[in-house]
Amino acid sequence: MDFEFIITSKQEAIGIVELNRPKQYNALNRKMVREIVEAFEQFERDEEVRVIVLQGRGNAFSAGADIDEMAFDDTIKLELLNQFADWDKIALMKKPIIGAVQGYVFGGGFELALSCDMLIAAEGTEFCFPEVNLGVMPGAGGTQRLTKLVGRTKALEWIWTANRITANAALQHGVINQIVQKEILIEETMKIATQISNQPPLAIRLIKESVNKAVDYSLYEGMQFERKNFYVLFSSEDQKEGMQAFVEKRKPQFKGR
Numbered sequence: 001m002d003f004e005f006i007i008t009s010k011q012e013a014i015g016i017v018e019l020n021r022p023k024q025y026n027a028l029n030r031k032m033v034r035e036i037v038e039a040f041e042q043f044e045r046d047e048e049v050r051v052i053v054l055q056g057r058g059n060a061f062s063a064g065a066d067i068d069e070m071a072f073d074d075t076i077k078l079e080l081l082n083q084f085a086d087w088d089k090i091a092l093m094k095k096p097i098i099g100a101v102q103g104y105v106f107g108g109g110f111e112l113a114l115s116c117d118m119l120i121a122a123e124g125t126e127f128c129f130p131e132v133n134l135g136v137m138p139g140a141g142g143t144q145r146l147t148k149l150v151g152r153t154k155a156l157e158w159i160w161t162a163n164r165i166t167a168n169a170a171l172q173h174g175v176i177n178q179i180v181q182k183e184i185l186i187e188e189t190m191k192i193a194t195q196i197s198n199q200p201p202l203a204i205r206l207i208k209e210s211v212n213k214a215v216d217y218s219l220y221e222g223m224q225f226e227r228k229n230f231y232v233l234f235s236s237e238d239q240k241e242g243m244q245a246f247v248e249k250r251k252p253q254f255k256g257r
């Protein structure tokens, strides 16, 4: 895959996307976001890939949307560009996306991180929505995703004040899954990614879909959705293999079918 602002690679069943504008703290210009989506889509189609890892090169995950690029935009240009349609596509990915974050996770970078399914953060990582300091507000899901995650009170505090949130506070409020030493961020993220990649891919996929529904559905609707997905898995070879392996007291070999 040939990209200008990101680097992609594969390690066994894991597809890796690395933001690569380190001098600008991986500020997200529009082409970069399009490239991230394209890379995700390619990994979605790649049968060898079971988990995607997203990380940032240099001293930041990302300092947010590229301010130089949007400083002179007007309403009509933004409406016609419809740039957030690309961001919306990230939420459509069915494979697990694990973010490895460090340094600054600001603005659109925070929103990109919140679009991941799990987040592993290095010690010293800072999260922030600084948009208000620029006279605007988060525009790529920040007010919505953060509120659903941490509740209205903390979301308003964090977005209104633009205070920097420590990794510990992010962990305490359920924004991230784990804090690790910076030197072992990628190693630890790959360990978790590998563990998930060894699980039956169809179950992993339908679990993601069902858990995501819990955010938007009522409990009753969510339960019906979960049940259908539970039944669907009984059509898979992996369900037969998983249960047979248990009975035969051996390790299952999951194929994703």
Ligand code: CAA
Residues within 6 Å of the ligand: 023, 024, 025, 027, 028, 063, 064, 065, 066, 067, 068, 104, 106, 107, 108, 109, 111, 130, 131, 134, 137, 138, 139, 140, 142
């Ligand atoms: N957009 C464009 N360029 C950026 C950038 C951004 N978001 N963040 C950093 N850069 C660039 C700087 O302009 C600078 O470039 P030059 O060397 O060419 O001058 C380079 O990266 C290094 O930045 P600093 O010199 O500012 O480095 P620092 O260590 O003093 O500060 C920082 C680091 C605190 C992250 C600071 O750069 C900063 O505050 N960045 C802006 C953060 C921000 O406001 N993000 C929100 C963007 S709006 C948004 O994301 C909207 C949305 O919801 C989609």
